[in-house]
Amino acid sequence: MVDKKSNIHDVARESGVSTASVSRTLSSPELVSEKTRKKVHDAIRKTGYRVNRAARNLRTKTTNSIIVLVPNLGNPFFSAILSGIERTLSKEGYNVLFCDTQNDIEGAPRLRDYFEDGRTDGILILDGACPDAELRELEKSEYASRVAFVCEWVPKHSFPVIRSDNEKGATLAAQHLVALGHKHLGHVAGPPENVLTGVRKTGFLDALESSGISTGDEWIYNGDFSLESGVQAAESFLQLQDRPTGLFFASDLMAIGFITRVTDAGLKVPEDVSVIGFDNIEIAGYIRPALTTIRQSRHKLGDLAAQTLLEGLKHTEPSLSPLIKVIDVALVERQSTCPPKK
Amino acid sequence: MVDKKSNIHDVARESGVSTASVSRTLSSPELVSEKTRKKVHDAIRKTGYRVNRAARNLRTKTTNSIIVLVPNLGNPFFSAILSGIERTLSKEGYNVLFCDTQNDIEGAPRLRDYFEDGRTDGILILDGACPDAELRELEKSEYASRVAFVCEWVPKHSFPVIRSDNEKGATLAAQHLVALGHKHLGHVAGPPENVLTGVRKTGFLDALESSGISTGDEWIYNGDFSLESGVQAAESFLQLQDRPTGLFFASDLMAIGFITRVTDAGLKVPEDVSVIGFDNIEIAGYIRPALTTIRQSRHKLGDLAAQTLLEGLKHTEPSLSPLIKVIDVALVERQSTCPPKK
DNA sequence: CTGAAAGCGCTTACAG
DNA sequence: CTGAAAGCGCTTACAG
Numbered sequence: 001m002v003d004k005k006s007n008i009h010d011v012a013r014e015s016g017v018s019t020a021s022v023s024r025t026l027s028s029p030e031l032v033s034e035k036t037r038k039k040v041h042d043a044i045r046k047t048g049y050r051v052n053r054a055a056r057n058l059r060t061k062t063t064n065s066i067i068v069l070v071p072n073l074g075n076p077f078f079s080a081i082l083s084g085i086e087r088t089l090s091k092e093g094y095n096v097l098f099c100d101t102q103n104d105i106e107g108a109p110r111l112r113d114y115f116e117d118g119r120t121d122g123i124l125i126l127d128g129a130c131p132d133a134e135l136r137e138l139e140k141s142e143y144a145s146r147v148a149f150v151c152e153w154v155p156k157h158s159f160p161v162i163r164s165d166n167e168k169g170a171t172l173a174a175q176h177l178v179a180l181g182h183k184h185l186g187h188v189a190g191p192p193e194n195v196l197t198g199v200r201k202t203g204f205l206d207a208l209e210s211s212g213i214s215t216g217d218e219w220i221y222n223g224d225f226s227l228e229s230g231v232q233a234a235e236s237f238l239q240l241q242d243r244p245t246g247l248f249f250a251s252d253l254m255a256i257g258f259i260t261r262v263t264d265a266g267l268k269v270p271e272d273v274s275v276i277g278f279d280n281i282e283i284a285g286y287i288r289p290a291l292t293t294i295r296q297s298r299h300k301l302g303d304l305a306a307q308t309l310l311e312g313l314k315h316t317e318p319s320l321s322p323l324i325k326v327i328d329v330a331l332v333e334r335q336s337t338c339p340p341k342k
Numbered sequence: 343m344v345d346k347k348s349n350i351h352d353v354a355r356e357s358g359v360s361t362a363s364v365s366r367t368l369s370s371p372e373l374v375s376e377k378t379r380k381k382v383h384d385a386i387r388k389t390g391y392r393v394n395r396a397a398r399n400l401r402t403k404t405t406n407s408i409i410v411l412v413p414n415l416g417n418p419f420f421s422a423i424l425s426g427i428e429r430t431l432s433k434e435g436y437n438v439l440f441c442d443t444q445n446d447i448e449g450a451p452r453l454r455d456y457f458e459d460g461r462t463d464g465i466l467i468l469d470g471a472c473p474d475a476e477l478r479e480l481e482k483s484e485y486a487s488r489v490a491f492v493c494e495w496v497p498k499h500s501f502p503v504i505r506s507d508n509e510k511g512a513t514l515a516a517q518h519l520v521a522l523g524h525k526h527l528g529h530v531a532g533p534p535e536n537v538l539t540g541v542r543k544t545g546f547l548d549a550l551e552s553s554g555i556s557t558g559d560e561w562i563y564n565g566d567f568s569l570e571s572g573v574q575a576a577e578s579f580l581q582l583q584d585r586p587t588g589l590f591f592a593s594d595l596m597a598i599g600f601i602t603r604v605t606d607a608g609l610k611v612p613e614d615v616s617v618i619g620f621d622n623i624e625i626a627g628y629i630r631p632a633l634t635t636i637r638q639s640r641h642k643l644g645d646l647a648a649q650t651l652l653e654g655l656k657h658t659e660p661s662l663s664p665l666i667k668v669i670d671v672a673l674v675e676r677q678s679t680c681p682p683k684k
Numbered sequence: 685c686t687g688a689a690a691g692c693g694c695t696t697a698c699a700g
Numbered sequence: 701c702t703g704a705a706a707g708c709g710c711t712t713a714c715a716g
């Protein structure tokens with residue numbers, strides 16, 4: 001029954017109505033009589049007609065697509081977030097394009113070009129290292145309400161940000177360690193230029209102060225969130241004369257890399273050093289000692305980000321006050337923390 | 343200098359040539375005199391012109407997009423493959439759309455619709471559970487050369503398949519275990535309906551036979567590739583009267599789940615039971631004991647799949663003999679295997 | 685090498 | 701409620 005690809009004219013002919021009526025029964029059925037609707041639907045079934053997206057997009061100046069900018073698609077940390085984004089967006093009928101921002105360093109279009117291209121209706125950015133100039137340009141443009149940040153963000157911009165409650169996470173980590181009796185603590189942070197690095201570090205130190213622990217002599221190490229940098233942190237830790245008894249890591253992967261290296265060196269976790277991570281990636285519960293960590297609801301993050309962006313597409317004007325949606329986090333106590341040795 | 347979005351007419355006016363010349367200098371510059379090209383490029387710079395994709399797509403009946411069908415975007419196993427796909431495709435100027443096949447169970451278009459929609463130029467499928475009827479329909483259609491499978495596949499179809507050398511991987515695992523002196527072996531496989539399950543299981547058993555080990559009494563357990571199913575396998579293993587001394591797992595995640603559970607129960611890996619995985623995911627080298635496994639080049643898999651599909655887009659006719667590209671695998675020896683106890 | 689013009693397949697103001 | 705017609709922004713045979 002189907003063979004040659006059919007277009008709206010074929011359907012119009014088949015059903016004996018105008019192309020306008022065909023188009024309307026598809027886009028605004030309430031404008032069309034039931035009788036016509038039925039004829040059109042029959043004809044569509046008979047012809048196997050499908051609306052041509054390119055034509056519709058050209059006509060309506062819309063793309064039905066959302067671009068997601070990810071710093072590294074190969075990093076499993078993002079997978080749950082992306083899954084949440086995809087689910088919500090595809091449910092609303094959007095195509096989801098993923099762009100790895102590391103890959104197209106060279107020929108990458110400027111952010112604004114994605115819009116002027118007619119390539120996207122909106123952009124979701126998971127990359128805090130986004131070029132400032134391009135963001136400023138977008139901010140002043142008519143596309144300002146079509147951009148949102150997830151997880152990471154660039155400070156001093158007015159785009160919505162959907163992120164975890166990093167401050168609370170860091171505070172929970174500090175309080176947990178303090179409650180166990182630790183006094184000499186350390187922090188393995190992300191890279192200095194990353195937004196999350198500052199927020200989590202400050203949150204951790206502030207919470208220590210509030211708990212009556214004078215800060216200033218903590219051991220601080222800057223990693224890059226990866227397993228390997230956890231190993232590096234361990235190397236450095238092992239050189240220390242006076243080692244902290246408890247450590248807060250800005251990512252689970254770094255915590256895991258650290259535990260592995262330090263265990264190989266003969267130390268015991270948590271007896272010799274308590275370790276608490278951040279993220280609660282799936283494997284955290286499966287390594288031994290099972291990792292105590294801060295749970296981030298990554299799926300929810302993606303979900304909410306998609307919803308927020310969709311909301312933004314409806315308004316032409318960007319919201320006046322910068323919109324920040326903070327997702328709750330929680331301490332997940334497992335085996336990698338315990339009271340310090342006397 | 344840029345404000346209102348400009349179109350090809352603006353550029354034509356600005357440069358004093360026809361829209362045809364503008365279009366040509368962008369798409370087929372060799373057809374245009376250098377003088378005209380220069381005028382056009384100047385005008386483009388001045389106006390900030392960008393080709394409207396929807397219009398070009400409509401006109402050329404092309405989409406410049408490739409759809410990637412993934413069974414579960416949240417599964418980190420796929421991330422490296424997707425990264426390879428995205429890199430290769432975006433380098434060639436394609437948009438990459440990811441669709442989670444679990445998500446859109448309901449409103450998912452039939453495969454053929456993605457083409458008739460004008461939504462894609464090609465489809466890359468990572469999901470062996472693809473509906474057979476839709477594949478048959480595609481196979482007979484004009485789109486037959488625009489589809490390729492990666493990692494997994496559906497048997498008895500003529501689409502290209504880009505996959506790892508699963509047979510060799512299973513053989514290497516068997517030979518490694520046998521070389522260590524193991525005689526009583528077991529296999530934790532994927533789910534029965536998965537293509538990889540059969541291939542890896544058969545490869546393993548055949549290699550055992552060839553090594554002079556009579557097969558038939560191995561312990562076989564069907565998991566689903568996940569950490570949790572590795573734990574389940576361990577539960578079952580612990581009940582066994584006469585336990586195998588060496589186990590081959592169809593995924594690293596299952597191997598890791600198994601090690602964790604069995605270690606909690608007081609067994610020692612590898613002394614009490616040798617474990618070998620499949621995949622070589624990054625964490626495999628960081629757990630303890632470090633996991634002996636079979637390396638799959640996931641990035642390369644994605645890369646080659648993208649190239650193969652792109653190649654297919656150039657030909658109208660599907661290749662006569664089904665195209666199968668097999669990527670080499672290798673044994674990665676670490677700490678989770680050793681000779682059996684006497 | 686260049687331009688005028690048709691047309692890709694839709695949607696939607698406009699008129700009835 | 702319906703249809704005729706314009707037009708979204710390109711590309712490309714065709715003629716010169």
